[in-house]
Amino acid sequence: xxxLTIEHSGNLDDTDIAGACAALHAVLAQDGAFELGxxxxxxxxxxxxxxADLHADNAFFAMLLRIGAGRSDGDKDRxxxxxxxxxxxxxxxxxxxxxxxxxxxxxxxxxxxxxxxxSIHPRLRAAKGAx
Amino acid sequence: xxxLTIEHSGNLDDTDIAGACAALHAVLAQDGAFELGxxxxxxxxxxxxxxADLHADNAFFAMLLRIGAGRSDGDKDRxxxxxxxxxxxxxxxxxxxxxxxxxxxxxxxxxxxxxxxxSIHPRLRAAKGAx
Amino acid sequence: xxxLTIEHSGNLDDTDIAGACAALHAVLAQDGAFELGxxxxxxxxxxxxxxADLHADNAFFAMLLRIGAGRSDGDKDRxxxxxxxxxxxxxxxxxxxxxxxxxxxxxxxxxxxxxxxxSIHPRLRAAKGAx
Numbered sequence: 001x002x003x004l005t006i007e008h009s010g011n012l013d014d015t016d017i018a019g020a021c022a023a024l025h026a027v028l029a030q031d032g033a034f035e036l037g038x039x040x041x042x043x044x045x046x047x048x049x050x051x052a053d054l055h056a057d058n059a060f061f062a063m064l065l066r067i068g069a070g071r072s073d074g075d076k077d078r079x080x081x082x083x084x085x086x087x088x089x090x091x092x093x094x095x096x097x098x099x100x101x102x103x104x105x106x107x108x109x110x111x112x113x114x115x116x117x118x119s120i121h122p123r124l125r126a127a128k129g130a131x
Numbered sequence: 132x133x134x135l136t137i138e139h140s141g142n143l144d145d146t147d148i149a150g151a152c153a154a155l156h157a158v159l160a161q162d163g164a165f166e167l168g169x170x171x172x173x174x175x176x177x178x179x180x181x182x183a184d185l186h187a188d189n190a191f192f193a194m195l196l197r198i199g200a201g202r203s204d205g206d207k208d209r210x211x212x213x214x215x216x217x218x219x220x221x222x223x224x225x226x227x228x229x230x231x232x233x234x235x236x237x238x239x240x241x242x243x244x245x246x247x248x249x250s251i252h253p254r255l256r257a258a259k260g261a262x
Numbered sequence: 263x264x265x266l267t268i269e270h271s272g273n274l275d276d277t278d279i280a281g282a283c284a285a286l287h288a289v290l291a292q293d294g295a296f297e298l299g300x301x302x303x304x305x306x307x308x309x310x311x312x313x314a315d316l317h318a319d320n321a322f323f324a325m326l327l328r329i330g331a332g333r334s335d336g337d338k339d340r341x342x343x344x345x346x347x348x349x350x351x352x353x354x355x356x357x358x359x360x361x362x363x364x365x366x367x368x369x370x371x372x373x374x375x376x377x378x379x380x381s382i383h384p385r386l387r388a389a390k391g392a393x
Contacts, residue, residue: 003324003365005269005308007136007173018310025312036315040322040363042269042308046136046173048149050156052251053167060171062134066367076244084246098254101171103134105197106244113338113368115346120314123360138267138304177267177304179280181287183382184298191302193265207375215377229385232302234265236328237375 001068001109002034004041004083009049009059017043020061023086031082033075034067037121057099061091069108076106132240132247133165134197135172135214140180140190148174151192154217162213164206165198168252188230192222200239207237263371263378264296265328266303266345271311271321279305282323285348293344295337296329299383319361323353331370338368 004024008017025041028034051058063083067076087102094100135155139148156172159165182189194214198207215235225231266286270279287303290296313320325345329338346366356362 001365003269007134007175009173014310021310021312025316038314038363040311040313040324042271042311042322044175044269044306044308046175048145048152049171049173050152051171052169053255054156058251060173062171073243080244080246084248088248095248095250098250100248100250101169102248103132104246105240107241109367110369112335113342115342115366117346117350117357117362117364119357119360119362120320124315138265138306140304175306177306179276179283180302180304181283182302183300184386185287189382191304193302204374211375211377215379219379226379226381229381231379231381232300233379234263235377236371238372 001038001066002028002040003066004028005064005066006041006043006061007046008043008061009051010045010047011057011059012061020087020090023090024063024083027082027086028079031079033071033079035121037118037124051101055099057097058101059094059099060101060103061087063087063104065104065106067106067108068114069111080104080106132169132197132199133159133171135159136195136197137172137174137192138177139174139192140182141176141178142188142190143192151218151221154221155194155214158213158217159210162210164202164210166252168249168255182232186230188228189232190225190230191232191234192218194218194235196235196237198237198239199245200242211235211237263300263328263330264290264302266290267326267328268303268305268323269308270305270323271313272307272309273319273321274323279307282349282352285352286325286345289344289348290341293341295333295341297383299380299386313363317361319359320363321356321361322363322365323349325349325366327366327368329368329370330376331373342366342368
């Protein structure tokens, strides 16, 4: 954790999505609540999507952030607002046209039923310790 | 919200999925519980899928509906039944052959940790007000 | 149920993913907690993914298992550990290189808001009864 999965309509172009993901990754990396080695941001293109009144220009970018349980409500609120602010900036032009739906939900996992094996952590922790 | 995400096996064809999505969108649009501008239906094709006894004809169509918290159990039950009924009709032929698994789960979000920016709403609300 | 959805980075190859899914399906089929006809394992390739420190070799394989509510904590723990053990074996070489993040979360559905139509069950139940 954190896992940030984005589902988006097929009428957004890959460059735009890659830039959005880079901005989201930066928010998570800089927040301080998460260990760098645990961050996984990914986007899933949905070639079939039907949005609102089905206007061909309608598009969506839906974020679901899964995090480990135990963070404060204040932490979750700060993280959510930072991710949204980054996307409102990134998609500012789209939000000025009446065809775009941006959203974010945060979901917490259940620690007793969550498992992980992560070989990235030791490398990054060693690098951090060495600086 | 509502967000309806479908994951389906790769052996269903695109035309069939597009038709199913159109029928699901119509159910959500006509129910009355949701604002039109908030509806986002999308399908994710899973090229690798292993179903039941691994018979090559086995297929699945799995719906996950995320909605804002606060609707009554009666509302959720009516919506779920309407979506399922639409798909039981759409996939009637598949359900007569012993290789198809259709499913729906409804999940509610946590309002305090849910954010949205939607530029479609003002357009549709204005159009609605003008009629 | 069970629904096992895997999201994975685009730098894992299809053969490797197919093998992993086969091993996961075998764990679910052999556990005894699930009816064979209900098992659906699928993988979603995420062509855009940003992992940890963004090293090009970084990869992830994230499992989300949705099951019907009502199983004991002991059942869930056993199933989770068995799935993880199978993947730690399957991805043993990757876990020796400092670029791989493997994870599993189990989520339970809400029975009152879960629906299914499954034409596979009668065939497999009949076959089972006939043996």
